[in-house]
Amino acid sequence: MEFTKEQKDIINSTGNIKINAIAGSGKTTTVIEYAHAHPKNSKILYLAFNKSVKLEAIKKFKEKGLHQVNVETAHSLAYKSIVFKNNYKLKPQGYKTYELVDLLQLKGNSEQLTEYVIANHINKFAAYFCNSDKQKVKDLNYLDIVASKESQTFVRSFYHYIEQQTRILLAKMNKGEIGITHDFYLKKYQLSNPVLNYDYILFDEGQDASPAMLDVFLRQKATKVIVGDSHQQIYGWRHAVNSLESTDFKTLQLSSSFRFSQNIANLAMKTLEWKNILTDFKGIPIKGLGHSKAKNSKAILARTNLGLLLNAINFITENRFIKNIYFEGNINSYTYADDGASLYDVLNLYNGKYDRIRDKLIKKMKSLSDLEEYIEKTEDMQLGLMLDIVREYGNEIYGIIKEIKDKHIDNDDKDQAEVIFSTVHRCKGMEYDEIYIVNDFITEDKLEKLKSDPKAPIDIPKLNEEINLLYVAITRAKNTVHIPESLLPVGFKPNKHIHIIKEEPKEEATVNPIFKKDKKRNPKRSHQPWTGRSDRKLTKLYYQDKSIAEIATELGRTKGAIIVRIRNLGLDDV
Numbered sequence: 001m002e003f004t005k006e007q008k009d010i011i012n013s014t015g016n017i018k019i020n021a022i023a024g025s026g027k028t029t030t031v032i033e034y035a036h037a038h039p040k041n042s043k044i045l046y047l048a049f050n051k052s053v054k055l056e057a058i059k060k061f062k063e064k065g066l067h068q069v070n071v072e073t074a075h076s077l078a079y080k081s082i083v084f085k086n087n088y089k090l091k092p093q094g095y096k097t098y099e100l101v102d103l104l105q106l107k108g109n110s111e112q113l114t115e116y117v118i119a120n121h122i123n124k125f126a127a128y129f130c131n132s133d134k135q136k137v138k139d140l141n142y143l144d145i146v147a148s149k150e151s152q153t154f155v156r157s158f159y160h161y162i163e164q165q166t167r168i169l170l171a172k173m174n175k176g177e178i179g180i181t182h183d184f185y186l187k188k189y190q191l192s193n194p195v196l197n198y199d200y201i202l203f204d205e206g207q208d209a210s211p212a213m214l215d216v217f218l219r220q221k222a223t224k225v226i227v228g229d230s231h232q233q234i235y236g237w238r239h240a241v242n243s244l245e246s247t248d249f250k251t252l253q254l255s256s257s258f259r260f261s262q263n264i265a266n267l268a269m270k271t272l273e274w275k276n277i278l279t280d281f282k283g284i285p286i287k288g289l290g291h292s293k294a295k296n297s298k299a300i301l302a303r304t305n306l307g308l309l310l311n312a313i314n315f316i317t318e319n320r321f322i323k324n325i326y327f328e329g330n331i332n333s334y335t336y337a338d339d340g341a342s343l344y345d346v347l348n349l350y351n352g353k354y355d356r357i358r359d360k361l362i363k364k365m366k367s368l369s370d371l372e373e374y375i376e377k378t379e380d381m382q383l384g385l386m387l388d389i390v391r392e393y394g395n396e397i398y399g400i401i402k403e404i405k406d407k408h409i410d411n412d413d414k415d416q417a418e419v420i421f422s423t424v425h426r427c428k429g430m431e432y433d434e435i436y437i438v439n440d441f442i443t444e445d446k447l448e449k450l451k452s453d454p455k456a457p458i459d460i461p462k463l464n465e466e467i468n469l470l471y472v473a474i475t476r477a478k479n480t481v482h483i484p485e486s487l488l489p490v491g492f493k494p495n496k497h498i499h500i501i502k503e504e505p506k507e508e509a510t511v512n513p514i515f516k517k518d519k520k521r522n523p524k525r526s527h528q529p530w531t532g533r534s535d536r537k538l539t540k541l542y543y544q545d546k547s548i549a550e551i552a553t554e555l556g557r558t559k560g561a562i563i564v565r566i567r568n569l570g571l572d573d574v
Helices: 005-011 027-036 051-063 074-086 097-103 114-131 149-174 182-191 211-218 262-277 305-318 343-351 368-378 381-407 411-416 444-452 460-474 532-543 548-555 559-568
Strands: 017-021 044-048 069-073 200-203 223-228 250-254 298-302 325-327 419-423 432-437 477-484 498-501
Touching (some): 005 250, 027 223, 074 182, 097 149, 114 149, 114 368, 262 460, 305 559, 368 381, 532 548, 532 559, 548 559
Parallel strands (some): 044 200
């Protein structure tokens, strides 16, 4: 294999280095060759980002005959050292909010659900500490990661109590009184100051390192190699830090992508230049050396679960001939929040069917107003997304989700999917021949407006991460990018690899919306009986190739109601 000059410089390098590798630049191939270039008696550790990457790396190193390379994840190292030795019991899914209320015997005040809001913040504070490089909980200020005014006001009122109960929760785990989380045993591993007996340590996906694991890595005496892409940092919300920017190692580049063409490379570079709106940004050179002409795999990529699910619903309705679809991470993961509540729990709350609510937290609520207040005080975006879906589709959700699941195929048959749906976080590391980008990302126009508004709160790291999300989406493509017009950088012209998606006018979206009450829709109007007149109007609009959104607006009903009526009238079979 012929290597580029950049690859050769890395393979032949000495001392600690960091490799800034753009998407599709062959970083794994380069790192494997780096390991191959060193003596066979060298002890090498390769730290993979997650288990799937670990398994793939083990296979590739073995194929190259590099049996001296040990492949681990940060958590697998910590698990062997901490969980086994201390005979801890694992709580792999973490603690639900209602579980913490009972476990810690939390007390609120006269306001409803106060103890549940406190529990939510305890969970987040514990995760913040466990992912940090700090020695004690009191070394952190939890308010540093609380964004909304409503949440900040609440946390300030109960800060001492939240901090105290966070320490009690961690102490219970440490004593083995309760099951420990993945975050906890990684933190305990970091605090144990482990010594890793290797000559070389290769740290992959360094742009999304937890401060805890980065601390372990930097303390080692081995020659250190960090590999990553500064502009693929998209896990700041999980307290990740960009180790490429926080270390002073010699910087080497992999700026040529073998995945996509120069046309796609130009779009990626132009998108990253949006960072100039916020701060000085030098830009990066990207060479697109890919020549793929295949259009076998098609993927629809969104920033959020809500954006993806709404797009999937519209897509399935308007493309009835599609039989096989696939969701990265499985469809069920898009209908459940991390805290355990399901989309159906929120729907039952919406309908006042309290006896059907399974989640103990949602069951405590009397109405959607209670849920809204909880979301505002906790910044629980997943519940907010579910609330938006319920408001948009109402009781039609049952039939719509069932239809999507009926078309969903197993992971083993993924290559048979006619369309793949994924959020950017779930498709990181993936590539597809053709991608369609959903319009729920930050836009250049939005960034300009935020910058020019003296009252707008500007969080540059978070906004840069929003830009990174769009960059990661674009660079999943091997052949063609279909991008909404509003997401196209100003002055960028479409070409054979970049196609424009024309858009319908819609309300401006925010980067991190706090979900508000829908004051425009009249629920009774949405569920009025269909008449011959309304059916004829629906049929006419349908055959005029109007979108579901346009028909819903014209008839004053929800999209879900339109979807179900189209199916009942058999229009989609004609």
